[in-house]
Amino acid sequence: MTDRVHPYTRIVGAIIVPFLAAAFVLLYPLADSTDLLFAWTIRPPLTAMLLGSAYAGGIVFFVHVVRPNRWSAVRHGFPAVLLFATLLAAATFLHWDRFHFGRLSFIVWVTLYVATPFLVLAAMLVNRGEDPGSPRQRDAVVPGWVRVVLALIGLCSLAIGLVLFAAPSTAVSVWPWPLTPLTARVSGAILTLPGMVNLWMLRDSRWSAFRQIFQAQLVSLVLILLAIPLRAGEILWSRPSAALLVCGLAGSFVAYLALYVWAERRRLG
16 A cells, blocks of 8 residues: 555546636636626526635645645545535536536536546546555544544535435525525535535544645635625525524634644644
């Protein structure tokens, strides 16, 4: 076991990063212009910024995949990406009529989400068995109770995400801002990302196995939390879900940041 990232996996990451970067620009700073620039019109723009935040985290993650690195450091992010990409591919075909056919961004979107699940699955297979399962020389052990708490947070996020995807009409009436069935399914797919990552903490106590993935999640959380005051007028504050979501996001950010700071001190100390 060499704990290497296979060259094929690095190539996949190198292919994905530019698309994520372009999508982030179109969805976050240009969230008001998805009707002109993106593969489909996203209203309200807050949903576009939510997706853009997920892509920003994806950029951080796949940059770690591309650079010289260990497979154990990025391994647990791949199942999350696989589920996310698969759900977005399914959402695309379930709501085919909502897309801007013939537009370059549409062609790129469809190509990316038809191919990505297979590319990511292949990356997981070619790297199978590379992780020795042992801590790195400079590492920290995440306490069991912390891993359980984060796994429970992840389980809640995963469950809500899957419900949003499976029953989007339910989400339309309770979500903190207006959704369509397509944007409900996309929002659900986004929520599965931290859920899939955190569940792995029940089986792996090595901080080195989550450190770089948590960097990606922290970037996403910062951008989502920044989007909320920027788009506060789009949020239906009278709905209980609005306060629950904001508190959940803020609480997750504090918990993730606290763990990151603590674990880094242990690792470097």
